[in-house]
Amino acid sequence: MxxxxxxxxxxxxxxxxxxxxxxxxxxxxxxxxxxxxxxxxxxxxxxxxxxxxxxxxxxxxxxxxxxxxxxxxxxxxxxxxxxxxxxxxxxxxxxxxxxxxxxxxxxxxxxxxxxxxxxxxxxxxxxxxxxxxxxxxxxxxxxxxxxxxxxxxxxxxxxxxxxxxxxxxxxxxxxxxxxxELGGPGAAKRPARQAGPPWRIGWMGAIRCRKSLDILTRLAAKRPDLVEVRIHGRPAYTEFDDFEAQVAAAPGVSFLGAYTAADLPAIYGDVHFSWAVDYMEEGLNSSWLLPNRIYESGRYGAVPIALSGVQTGRWLAERGFGVRLDGPDQLETFLDRLTPEAYAQLRSELDAVPLSAFSADEDDCRRLVDAIAGRPAQPVLRTDETGAKAKLVA
The missing domain is CATH 3.40.50.2000 (Glycogen Phosphorylase B;)
Incomplete structure (x- = not known):
């Protein structure tokens, strides 16, 4: 077609x-x-x-x-x-x-x-x-x-x-x-980083939220013993007063540039948490979207941090994993109280979620094209996560 x-x-x-x-x-x-x-x-x-x-x-x-x-x-x-x-x-x-x-x-x-x-x-x-x-x-x-x-x-x-x-x-x-992921699942979820402070937060993708940058750089400057921040992606420079200067002034905060799909296992495997909070259009689009980073972090083993009252937080809650905060003021307290054992539990909850929640395969591609073409949806056989059996999926 x-x-x-x-x-x-x-x-x-x-x-x-x-x-x-x-x-x-x-x-x-x-x-x-x-x-x-x-x-x-x-x-x-x-x-x-x-x-x-x-x-x-x-x-x-x-x-x-x-x-x-x-x-x-x-x-x-x-x-x-x-x-x-x-x-x-x-x-x-x-x-x-x-x-x-x-x-x-x-x-x-x-x-x-x-x-x-x-x-x-x-x-x-x-x-x-x-x-x-x-x-x-x-x-x-x-x-x-x-x-x-x-x-x-x-x-x-x-x-x-x-x-x-x-x-x-x-x-x-x-x-x-x-x-x-075409041709079957690629790289496995990365082994969790050694658990313990400083806890490393990754902010990946479209970098466009001024408030998020303020939250992360201020906490990193205040508590270099507690948190480090790695930023990967494409900043929307029009949304910031001086993105590069703000990052450079914050100890433990690094901007590492754009990335490709092939880089995802490495950049998510390098952090404990993924920042999935967005305030760019607070109460509007930011409350409704489901960003790429929740699927990427779930697929490659970084625990996402989101707000509990928005669609991202609800998506995580429905699947039983991730950190859901009521507000950004809770971030420092959460990290301060986090133990290696508690982090291991967070990672265990993430690992229990089926990969199909995070990744799309050839069957998903065929269903998308069928819908675009106006063809009736066809049931397909999909192998379960263990590869042991197949089940019918509408």
Whole structure:
């Protein structure tokens, strides 16, 4: 199945993971998108990539202009998109571009909307927010399927704000941000680091939360005997006054740069805990998301730390592992009282969770592509975690 995939950032590692899933599920994607880097990749996971130009974090006006220009010029992709059997758009801005391309290029095929975050602009009561929701609602009326990465996005936004399931008839699909493991499980969970202070916390992925950086650097400066912090990923520098200076000034805090999927076992195996707290859009998107890091840390043996009152904390509680704090003021007390025996128990609870909670395989990829194509879900045989028997999974 040829598939046109419109994305907001060709260089986003999560886009690469999704393209790998689409290919493993039987699709032949061509990827069109903007980029947040100086140069654009020529291909993504073996799929051809088309650069639509550069956009920037926190510059919504520029992105809106770039989106409009891409939509208006979408007819030039007619030959590239010919034969596509479905069009998928990741984020709202790309939904507008994808819908324009679908119509301009004469593609009488389904449109699929993939939403991984709810921007605060979509939740206001002013004219701009209402206009944005109206645009999204109008585009969603032309789509057959809505893909989300957290059930809270449906419960807190798409159902009450956009009428999904009531006035807006669109199918929905939950696809969590799990670690992609094709060809069977890869590296085993790493042996736990030697338990005892200083306790090492890893903050991985999209580094965009100013409050989290303040919490971690202040505690590291106050208690170098108690905590060390390792930061890996891509900082959103627009969210911080001076990210590099703040990290450099805090003893025991290190920023170690970007990483690839191949680095996950090493970077999570190097820490005791994974920081899965986000305040960037506190009470809104930060309360609803399920970040990559909870799946990565669970898969590779770092105990996640989250807030108990948000979706991340509820996800951990339902599976019976992780540290759930009522607030950041509890972090120092928790670590101060933590014993090697108590940490071993936390790690034991993590190890008891099936790997399928953290990782996706070929069967998951096929189900995703079937849903995107509008095909009925097929039951599959999956081997259990021990490999001893197979069970039927819907």
């Amino acid at each position: 040829k598939l046109a995939y419109f994305v907001h950032d060709l260089a986003d590692p999560a886009v690469t993971r999704r393209v790998r899933m689409l290919k493993a599920g039987g699709a032949e994607p061509v990827v069109l998108g903007f980029r947040r880097t100086e140069t654009a990749p020529q291909e993504i996971a073996g799929a051809p990539a088309v650069d639509l130009g550069r956009t920037y974090d926190a510059r919504l006006g520029h992105r809106a202009k770039a989106t409009a220009l891409a939509a208006l010029s979408s007819g030039k992709w007619r030959s590239l998109l010919a034969g596509s059997q479905v069009v998928v758009a990741r984020t709202l801005e790309m939904l507008a571009v994808a819908d324009a391309a679908r119509r301009t290029c004469g593609l009488g095929v389904d449109l699929v909307y993939e939403c991984l975050d709810i921007h605060r602009l979509m939740l206001g009561h002013g004219a701009k927010s209402k206009a944005m929701r109206a645009v999204e609602r109008g585009l969603m009326r032309r789509a057959r399927l809505l893909i989300v990465s957290s059930p809270a996005f449906l419960d807190a936004y798409f159902r009450p704000y956009q009428g999904v399931g009531a006035s807006l008839p669109i199918q929905t699909l939950l696809v969590e941000n799990k670690v992609l």
